[in-house]
Amino acid sequence: MKYENLPWLILFLPLLSVAVITLFTLRSKTVSSLISIGAVVTGFVMTLLFINANGFQFSGETSANWLSIGGLQIDFGLKLDALSMMMLLVVTGVGGAIHIYSFGYMHDDESMARFFAFLSLFTFSMLGIVLANNFLMMFIFWELVGVSSYLLIGFWFEKPSAGDAAKKAFVTNRLGDFGFLFGILMVWGLLGSLSFSALQTTLAANPALLGASATLAGLLIFCGAMGKSAQFPLHVWLPDAMEGPTPVSALIHAATMVAAGVYMLCRTLFLFNSESLHLISYIGGFTALLAALMAVQQNDIKRIIAYSTLSQLGYMVMTVGLNGPTPAMFHLTTHAFFKALLFLSAGSVIVGMHHEQDIWQMGNLRKKMPITFLTFTIGTLALCGVPPFSGFYSKDAILTQALAQKSYLLFGVGVFVAALTTFYTFRLFFIVFFGKEKSKAASHAHESPLVMTLPLIALAVFSFAGGFIGITNNYGSQFVNHHEALSMAQQFTEPFNNLFPMACGLGAVAVGLFLAYSLYNNAAADPLPTKLGGLATLMKNKFYFDEFYEATFIRAHDFLAAVADWLDRWILEGAIIGAIRGGTDLSGRALRLAQTGNLQTYAFLFVLGVALLLYFVLGK
Amino acid sequence: MHVSLHHYLFVSFMLFSLGLLGVIMRRNLLVIYMSLELMLNAANLALVSFSRFNNKLDGQVLVFFIITVAAAEVAVGLALIVALFRKRQSAHVEDLTSMKL
Amino acid sequence: MNSSLIMLEISVIGLGLVLMLADLFVPAERRRFIGYAAIVALGVLLITSLSGNGSCGQFGTAFGGMFINDGLSLLFKQLFIIAAILVLFMAAEFSDKLAAGSVAEYYSLTLFALAGMLFAASSNDFTMLFVSIELITITFYVLVSFQRSKIQSLEAGVKYLILGALSSAFMVFGIALIWGTTGELNFTKLAAVAPQFADSQMFLLGVLLVLVGLGFKIAAFPFQIWAPDVYQGAPTPTTAFLGIGSKAAGFVLLLRVLFTAVPSVTAHWANLLIVISAITILYGNLCAIPQRNLKRLLGYSSIAHAGYLLLGVAALSASGQSALMYYLAGYVFTVMAAFFVITLVMRHLPSEDISGLAGLHQRSPLLAATLTIAMVSLAGIPPLAGFFGKFLLLKALIDTAHLTHNHGYYCLAFTALIGVVISLYYYFGVIREIYWGKNPEDLSPIEISSPAKLSLAICLAGIFWIGLFPDTVLNITNLAATALGK
């Protein structure tokens, strides 16, 4: 492995940037942002250098001992293989674009330096997840990603909704992390190691080692992914997370962090047995469906994209569950491109609209914001899976995988969700960019500056071409024993090898598009609620998950807290300690009643004392 | 029955108990004080009878000391009671309760 | 007969007589100096005794074994002299509150009481026990009621008189019974014959009655009832001397009786001692909780401390006795410090209510600090004298528990612990009043004379010294404890 130290640099540069910004340059917006951008862009360049030197098809580790206590050996180690290389590229590449974009987007915010510090912190954490070579390292960065997400969602902390959303995201993630660490402990307890490669070797040598706990351990580990990748039932935080600045949504809640769950599943796939994978795939599928349905009735431009992210993540998880890490990672990568693109374009729209996010206040923006319109269109097409955009290829790979695994139900779900995706994306598309301006802001919208549009264009290029530039090739034999690299032409025509899934996918797109066009072209208000009635209300209210959790999980904890507090306050503090105190005090007051001051009483008590003394010693 | 040590001791004990009774039942300081003298006398009686029956003289020496001490005690005590009476115009124990609890 | 052994006692008595005579020749306004002269003389006696040249340093017996000088008596005599010196200092400060013109008598009576205590420390015979205790008690009748202008003083005197006489009567009767059954008055000789009488009801009755008398002296339950009233009513220097001298005299006699005279009986009374000690601790501490009069509070606290000291007796071991003496040594300085501050602060106040301490830290930081340290030491907190003493007592107790497997000792240890915790409440209440008491009425600074400062310094030095450098004192007390067993 050449340039062995390079990954360390890539990892720690953003951390350095955090340190420098918080310690020295907090006062200067420009310097801070340049440092942060510099760190991630340098990281990207270094990643390219490293890949250039080593290629994709290798596997190596570099590590230093971090903690060593008896049987607990934890390395701070980096695992370098195709999987992490690809993710490294995505994180630094897409991340870099978003960093640059943020420079324009956040330009008027007085806390921009803080923003970039957080952003760098996030990049550091995300790189850590990607590079981690053992479970605990991954958990550490897992948590750090969670907290940087918390910080970024709550960036505009004065907005109560932002604060609430941050809190919700954090706690929900924590629920997932609970399962994750639980699972890690279980695996460690059974296998005695935390390192991925060691675990893989051990398990390969003796698959029965996990024993009866295998399914449980798998599902617990999956809990981590459930939290980070916002899978049902822990999906509720992601839409709320849109309270953060739009670049954050793009970076964290579309391209990278939410993908961490999928990445982690791929990284630790060897641990999962078929039962747990089965369940995982159904959870993924259900999430995809649920989120798509919810997206249909949202009116906030970012929330729609957020639900779409949820839905796409569901796809990926489903695919992993269907034992298809390669298609999952493929979709993850393309999704990173086009979803970041969509978010950033939406951000551009939002800036153009002076921070108006309600799509029913927009309209006809294609004229005012041509570049944004163009990039948004590319993103939309990619998301929907229109050939030859990247999404088409990755989605097709997923559907093919589902079919190959003979999971017809999930295949059906996939197709249906594809249709839904097209429907709600184009709903958004038509309402925002076509029709009439629905508000004053819309008529005064303007195109964003170059520093924002340039990253858009770059992402647009990848969103378009991501499907056939060899992403799957790069995974090589990471997950399968034999893999032949395909030429670009082969990649281009790959879907035609399995016509049925492709046809289904395309059909779904057509149906969705048709419905969206017929309903929303030139629409001034949403016609769907009247048509669907109660279902639309359900969708709009996200199937009342928030309310449900509020009523169960939160209430239960608050109730228990109230009970504990009551016990503490009234029983422990009040009754028991109070009784002891009061009893002592009272007995003091009672006893001294003997001190009447009357000599006769004293003499009597004296004699009584003598009598008692004599009686007890001699009276027997 | 021949009079023996037991008889004397019995008298002494009864005398002591009577003194004790007086101390706790009477309210006049002087009478209480007299009762205390009874108790001391009971001790004297016991000592003298032991002396006789043990054939040792030390008891009588002790009695001598006790009588002297009792006299001294009485002197001081009575002076004290007089002083108190001058202040309080009372020699009753119920009136001596300025300090309590 | 080696009468040179009692040179110390003779000197003290002589000093008392001289002081009484001096009163005739010294003008009224300079009588304070009589006290200082007495202090100097006592100081000389103390130094000679400490340097080993005094008569009390010569070990041996005299007067047919009635009088004994040994490690135990030496230690106690030194404590008594120190206490007396401090009391004399205190009396000098307090003199304007005593009946004017009779200050010199106060000094000499104090010295006679001291002589009684010195004799008590050397008593090895029931006659000596009786006589010395009576000397102490009768002197205290006068000392307690010395403030004739104050009704409380007289009232306290009468209460002490009646109850004291009552306890004397019991004690005398007890001595009569002991002598009657065994025919021995000498402790050492008694020890030899006592085992034969271990079953004799009358002998045991006698011992118990003697214990009643001594229990009264040390204010142990159930004979503690007088303490609060007398502490409250007596002039403060008397209270201090009563709380230390008289109590210590009671303890030294208790030790002699229990461990020299009738060890064979004592060994069977572990449970009795445990119960008495436990109840004494609880009674003193519990009653003190709602108490607002500072002297009365210390009265209750002295009951509690009698209980702690009894732990050392109850332990029935040399280490227990040694711990008792160690504790007592610390207690001397601590209580003296407390009463000294009370004397200085409260001599002009109508009552000794705790609220009178409010603002003390502004009026005199030295007094505030001294009283605080005294309270903290009484509460048993390091690095002060009270802590190491309690530590030793507990250690002795648990040691005995460990050796005898008597679970009562563990219960006693826990009772002591509860007592300590309760006591924290009221001791800290005093400290709280000093430092953040509300509405101080008087904020004028308190003048402290240099002799008073000197004596405060002695007290503080003692408290810290005993707390921080236990080795010296501990060696002495260990030595004293071995004297008992002989």
Place this chain on the structure above:
Amino acid sequence: MSILTYIAGWPLLAALALVVVPRNYRVIIRAIAVLATLISAVLAVKMFAQFVPGANGFQFEQQIPWVESLGISYHVGVDGLNVGLILMGAIVAFAAALCSWEIQTREKEFYILLLLMTGGILGAFASLDLFFFYFLHELALVPTFIMIGVWGRGEKKNYATFQITLYLSIGALIALIGLIALYLQSGANTFDIPKIIEHAKTNPLSLNAQNFIFPLLLFGFGILVSLWPFHSWAPLGYGVAPSPTAMLHAGVLKKFGLYGLIRIALPLLPQATQSWAHVIAWLCVGNILYVGWVAMRQKDLNLLIGNSSVAHMGFIFLGIASLNLIGVTGAVLIMVAHGFLAALTFALSGYIYKQTGTLQISELGGLCRKLPFIGTALLMAAMAGCGLPGFANFVGEATVFFGSWKAFPTVTVIALWGALVIGGIYMTRAIRNILHGPLPEKWNSLVDASNVWRKLPYALLIVSLLVFGFIPKLLTEKINPDAQKIVALATGNLVSATAPGASPLNFVAQNK
């Protein structure tokens, strides 16, 4: 003279020096206090750096006989278990001295007490003599009471002062009885801990004695450490305590009980420890879960962090209860980490209280705007408090989880829930309500920590947390060998004791 004597001695000496400084020389008083603690801290860092991990026996030892007849001596020394604690204590003391600017009445007395407390704590941790161990702890404990009583705040001051005084005194005294019993039962006739342990290797304490002494130590020390259900003094006391006091007590002094359990109870009372381990483990649940819930409910910031600090104690107990190398090491790690953390949180709450005059969470809000530095620090503290990696607490907690997993899986899972979920809930709620949201009008005049001196204590504590969070090896490599010895004594003795006469502790011998 051992460096340890200097570390503990400087503050005591400075306290003495302050007695003679006139009270109106405020700057000088403050400077002396800060300087003395700074010297201690620097010396502690030096000592920490010079410490040789895994060396045989204790380092920087010094022994001066004190009461020879009882075998009491002034004996200090460090091994891996206390080296971190002393470092932490010295740094926290320095930070507390710096934070004491908030005290503006009777500074002189306050600083004297603070220095006394500091010296006492550091001495107690360094002490290898049972008596001094206890003695110095008490020496530090009493100033705590006085400081809370005199400089405390709020209406419940008096009640809380008495509560904490009585509670902790009971705890200390129970432990004292236990320690005395231990001294007597050990038969070594010395208070010297290493000697007692050495003696116990050949003459282990009888099972009866162990079963008698262990509960005394457990509950005595447990009360001092706010073990559930003896915890209610802690939030109450910290709620009213002036922040330097709370910092030192919650951060440092409280660890005494835990340290005592590890240093004394584990190696000397192995069988009792083993039979009580599950009790400890389940009591932890009370700390972690129950007190966590109580914390969720608090409306006052200090009560919240007080409760959270109680909850953290649960993890340490869990580590101890697991009785294996990982768990015990983790427990020591948390002890150090929590020291910094508790000091940090109480320092911050003290700052906020000084600025706003209230700690009612409902009255605060949006403070991050006016107090960016303090806000950020509080955020970091909260995050460290809910076990975020990067801070030392995470390392400790994770280690404890790994350690206890094999011994008590159920409890571990409950603890996980407490650490990750409940901790997360109340910490983020607090952040949301204090730092986030709109800033109420009335707080427009707040001032952030502006100059270096004001920022230094917080920065110092955060940096310490981060350093040990990033490089836990600094601590673990020191703790490990000695924790190994303790664990070997606590578990390896089993064979020898059940079969009397068998040679004990082959384990240790082999390990050397």
Place this chain on the structure above:
Amino acid sequence: MEAINNLISGGVVQDIMFYVFAALTLLCAILVVANPFSRSPVTSAMFLVLTIISMSGLFLLLHAFFLAAVQILVYAGAVMVLFLFVIMLLDLKEEQRRKIKFFGLAAGLVSVSIVAGIFIKSLASIKLTAEPALEGETYVLGKLLFTQYTLPFEIISILLLVAMVGVILLSKKKLE
């Protein structure tokens, strides 16, 4: 002297005299403590004198002649005169008859009877040894007092001094 000696050493007479004196002593003592006819301290004092005198009779029976004399001289003479003097001086009224508190009375009686009961019970443990043999010769007593018991004797003298000083201090009319 010889006659008396013979009389009292004679067995039966001696016994009868014992019973007479003992009865007198106890009866008078009862009247000191609880005289049903008078509550006046004077009555109590007078009966106390009688008690003491009858006790000295018992002393005589026990061959303690010197003490019998001292008893009468010091007690009946000096001490009781002091008492009467004080009573007269203070002009004490009769102790008012108050409503007797039955509980108090009962409790007092019970505790005193416990004490008395245990006293009497302990009588059983006295073993009768030799016949009474001691002759209370004053000479021997005096010798003993001034040899073996010198020290207590001297201490007693201090005690008397203290008592004197005390009495003077306490009864000085003027408080200056």
